[in-house]
Every structure is written in structure tokens, then in C-alpha cells.
Amino acid sequence: MPISPSALAQLPVRRLTVADLLACADLSENRGWLREEHKWGLLLSAGTGYGIDDPDGDGLLACCVVTSYGSGPEGPELAAVGMVLVAQRYARRGVGRRLMRHVLDEAGETPLTLHATANGRPLYEELGFAEIGRAEMVKGRFTGAVPAPDVAVRPVTAEDLQEVLRLDREVFGLDRTPLITRLPAFADHLRVAVEDGAIIGFAAAWPNMDTHVVGPLIARDTATAQALVASLGAATNRPLRTDVDLRHTELLGWLKENGLDPVITNAVMVRSLPDLPGDLDRRFAPLTVAAG
DSSP states (O other): OOOOHHHHHHSOOEEEOGGGHHHHHHHHHHTTOOOOHHHHHHHHHHSEEEEEEOTTSSSEEEEEEEEEEOOBTTBOSEEEEEEEEEOGGGTTTTHHHHHHHHHHHHHTTOOEEEEEOTTTHHHHHHTTOEEEEEEEEEEEOOOOOSOOOOOEEEEOOGGGHHHHHHHHHHHHSSOOHHHHTTHHHHOSEEEEEEETTEEEEEEEEEEETTEEEEEEEEESSHHHHHHHHHHHHHTOSSOEEEEEETTOHHHHHHHHHTTOEEEEEEEEEEESSSSOSSOTTSEEEOSOGGGO
């Protein structure tokens, strides 16, 4: 028997843990997304998951993850909302709105950001989010047909970590140590770009189903970003995937010349702040759009 709208509105929202990883992956699959279990493991350990259990006992009815950054006197300085999913049989019945309102209540005064699909954008606008940019996902086998500029790139070492954290905080604008320190274990390949002994950029390639996702991609300039991607592309025989801010037209054009095709463009949205912090000129791709 279908659940009434009033009954759906009363279903409790609970915190998720890494024990809910497979249920989250099942829900992803239910909506035609990839299972992405490796990514779910990172998000549920580094962030805060929220879910609504299906009253029929069939896993999760809805879920999302919130990843917080910085530490101000009133709490986190920014939080990213991602992986907002509602089971197909409960779609367009107000469940996503209920889950997001719970997230907003939990966030309080903390500014929020998210990447929105065309389908999700109307709800987020209704909830006070505004578009401040767009990002394009590209995917394909990196050919290297158009070489990268000659910038020195090497694998990261343990001694590099503090400098990577410093650079990341400078460019991202907030401390995200809990996420960045997980990269050596999470990613298959982690590279730094160097000049005169100083780190001027870093990037990771982490496994996601049959691809390697390039992210985060932090670099002094486009040439450095290209050198980092080329190094990662040479290290894997899997297709690459990444999400690049549309403002970085030169990098996007170069990636497409090297075999990566457009997949989808999403809106970058914020709530309770005019724009994202940090230096967007050096911020080429996120670790994942689900974590901002």
C-alpha cells in the first residue's frame, strides 16, 4: 500500500555511518547512478551522512552526505551537500525536500554549497541556493596527443604532506585536513608539481568503477594543471574523469583535444554566502562534486 504524503513527511531522518555504505550504493544504483562504493566510503567517513529508512524494510528511501570545512567560533565555515538521492518509487513526493530541510536545520548558520543537476536545481533555488558558476564533467582515455607544458611533476612523499595542506588551505580558502590527509590511502596516484623545490600544485587520481577520477586538482596556473593531469594519465590504463570549472576554458579545451568528451554540466550553487572562498583561478577540479 503506498505511503501517504503525510506519513512520508513524518518518517525520521537519521545519521548514517560507514555501515550504511552498501545501502547508499544500492540507492545510487536504483537511480541509475554508478554504485561508487569507494567514494561512498570516503564521504561517510570524512563527512556526515543523513538517511531515511524505507518503512518496508527495503534499505534506504533517501540519503545525502554533508562535508564540513573550516572551524569558526560558531562551527564549520562551509559545508558541501552531495549525493542527494531518493528511491525511484518515492520520486517527486516531497522526500528530497524533507531531507534537504533537515540538512538546513542541522547546518544552522553554516553556509552551504552543492553541485546541482538540471532536475535538482528548482528545489535548491526554492531552498535559497543561488548559482555562482558551472562545472563540466569530461571523461575518456587520455591520449597525450597534445603534450603538456614542461613542468616538473613527481609522486608525493610523506615529507610533502604539510606543504600540500598549506597550499590546499590557501587555494581552497578553508582547512580541509580531514579530507586531504585521506588522499594517500584513497587515491591510486598522487602527484605534486614543483618549481625550485617549492610545491606549486597537486592532484590525485582515485579509482571509481572503471575510471580514475582526477581530483582535487590544485595548480598555480593552467600549464601546471596540464602537467599534473598528463602525469596521472600516463600512470593509468583506465579512462580519466574529472569535473572542471567552466571558467578554466583552456584546460577544458586541452582535455578534449586529448580524448576526454563532455558528459554533463552542473550548476555550482551556494546558500548564505556570495561566492566560494579561496582562489578559484588555482582551483581547477574538486576531489568530487559531492564534497564541493
